[in-house]
Amino acid sequence: MNNEVYFNRIFEENYPRVMGLCFGYVSGNEDLAKDLAQEVFLKVWQNLNNFKGESKIATWIYRITVNTCLQELRRKNHVSLKIDMAAEVTANQNEKESRFAEMYRCINKLSPENKSIILLELEEVPQQEIANIIGISHRAVRTRIHRIKEQLSKCVYNEQL
Amino acid sequence: MNNFSDIKKQWQRREVSLEPETGVKDIIKKSKYLQKKQRIGQVVLSVTVAILVLFFFYISAYKNSEVFHGLGIMIGSLVIRICLEYFSRTKLKKLPSYRNMNYYNQQLISYYQNRKYLHSLITPLLFAAYVAGFLMLLPSFKEGLSPGFYTYILFSSGFVFLFLAVFIAIQIREELRILKDLKEEIKSIDPA
Numbered sequence: 001m002n003n004e005v006y007f008n009r010i011f012e013e014n015y016p017r018v019m020g021l022c023f024g025y026v027s028g029n030e031d032l033a034k035d036l037a038q039e040v041f042l043k044v045w046q047n048l049n050n051f052k053g054e055s056k057i058a059t060w061i062y063r064i065t066v067n068t069c070l071q072e073l074r075r076k077n078h079v080s081l082k083i084d085m086a087a088e089v090t091a092n093q094n095e096k097e098s099r100f101a102e103m104y105r106c107i108n109k110l111s112p113e114n115k116s117i118i119l120l121e122l123e124e125v126p127q128q129e130i131a132n133i134i135g136i137s138h139r140a141v142r143t144r145i146h147r148i149k150e151q152l153s154k155c156v157y158n159e160q161l
Numbered sequence: 162m163n164n165f166s167d168i169k170k171q172w173q174r175r176e177v178s179l180e181p182e183t184g185v186k187d188i189i190k191k192s193k194y195l196q197k198k199q200r201i202g203q204v205v206l207s208v209t210v211a212i213l214v215l216f217f218f219y220i221s222a223y224k225n226s227e228v229f230h231g232l233g234i235m236i237g238s239l240v241i242r243i244c245l246e247y248f249s250r251t252k253l254k255k256l257p258s259y260r261n262m263n264y265y266n267q268q269l270i271s272y273y274q275n276r277k278y279l280h281s282l283i284t285p286l287l288f289a290a291y292v293a294g295f296l297m298l299l300p301s302f303k304e305g306l307s308p309g310f311y312t313y314i315l316f317s318s319g320f321v322f323l324f325l326a327v328f329i330a331i332q333i334r335e336e337l338r339i340l341k342d343l344k345e346e347i348k349s350i351d352p353a
Contacts, residue, residue, distance in 0.1 A: 004185070004189065007185055007189075008185045011181070011184075011185050011188075015181050016177075019177060019181075020177055023175070023177050028175070033177075034182060037181070038183055038188065038191075041185075041188050042188055042191060042192055042195075043258055043259075045188055045189060045192050046192055047257075047258070047259050050257070050259055051259070060259055063258070063259055063260065063261060063262070063265075064258050064259050066262050067258040067259075067260075067262060067265045068258055070262070071258075071269070074339050074342050074343070075339065099171060100171070100175065103168060103171065103172065111346065111349045112346050113262070113346060113349070116262060122168075122169060122172045132261065133261060133262060134261060134262045134263060135260075135261030135262055135263030135264055136263065149165040150165075152165065152168060153164050153165050153168060156168055
């Protein structure tokens with residue numbers, strides 16, 4: 001199959017997943033998420049020849065997404081993001097937006113690795129694949145998810161009180 | 162919303178724009194543009210190095226050993242720095258982002274540690290060599306230029322060196338911060 005045709009197919013199939021994950025990393029900032037998603041697919045295209053079929057293509061793309069989002073956030077030092085979030089919270093917002101802001105705030109409190117794990121879990125990626133994306137054992141992922149779920153629920157619940 | 166399944170339900174109700182604004186063609190176009198930019202960068206780098214080397218040999222025709230050595234040191238340190246920076250940035254772009262997160266982070270740490278070595282040893286040495294080369298040129302400047310222009314060169318180069326030092330320091334601080342963040346991330350990894 002022609003590389004461009006193949007890339008077009010994986011772009012159409014995986015864009016919503018990538019965008020969903022990027023959205024989580026940048027606390028719902030759509031413009032930043034779109035930029036990140038574009039960066040991710042640029043890397044997918046540039047590295048397509050390195051995909052050897054040892055995992056599902058979606059898992060391979062998720063790896064690029066996690067690594068790209070984390071590195072971009074490190075480089076940008078999230079300053080603008082924190083300002084955006086503060087502005088969002090102080091503005092008059094409806095209850096739904098406020099709930100999402102709380103969720104994002106709680107997710108942002110997690111370490112980068114735990115944040116990645118829980119975002120993948122929220123995107124319903126199977127645990128075995130999460131292990132493959134992060135580079136830890138399936139058992140460790142299971143234990144970790146259990147712990148993060150408790151932490152996150154507690155945080156979101158307390159924020160709402 | 163006090164349990165995770167509620168959070169998950171909420172999460173799935175997010176209004177995420179899932180329609181891509183840019184298509185595959187734009188991404189491929191951007192990739193080609195970046196490749197072209199990289200090739201242009203290589204050409205500019207080669208031409209700069211060639212011009213500096215040619216200029217050095219042209220100046221050396223004057224057989225003034227102070228100018229010869231001073232300029233040689235300045236050009237040499239500049240060429241080394243440009244080449245190191247170029248190859249280092251190319252290396253960063255080539256890190257395998259398609260490998261798992263922990264492996265990629267280790268690669269990033271190793272990259273930034275090499276950069277730390279570069280910044281803490283090579284960069285100050287090259288900077289000092291560049292300034293030393295310039296200082297070696299001063300007697301010839303004093304001899305050949307008017308006192309006013311000589312004073313102007315002396316003070317303006319002082320400002321340029323200060324600006325360069327601050328600029329390099331800001332960049333180094335930024336990279337050290339990334340390295341620190343990465344190390345903290347690795348340290349915070351729960352073995353469970």
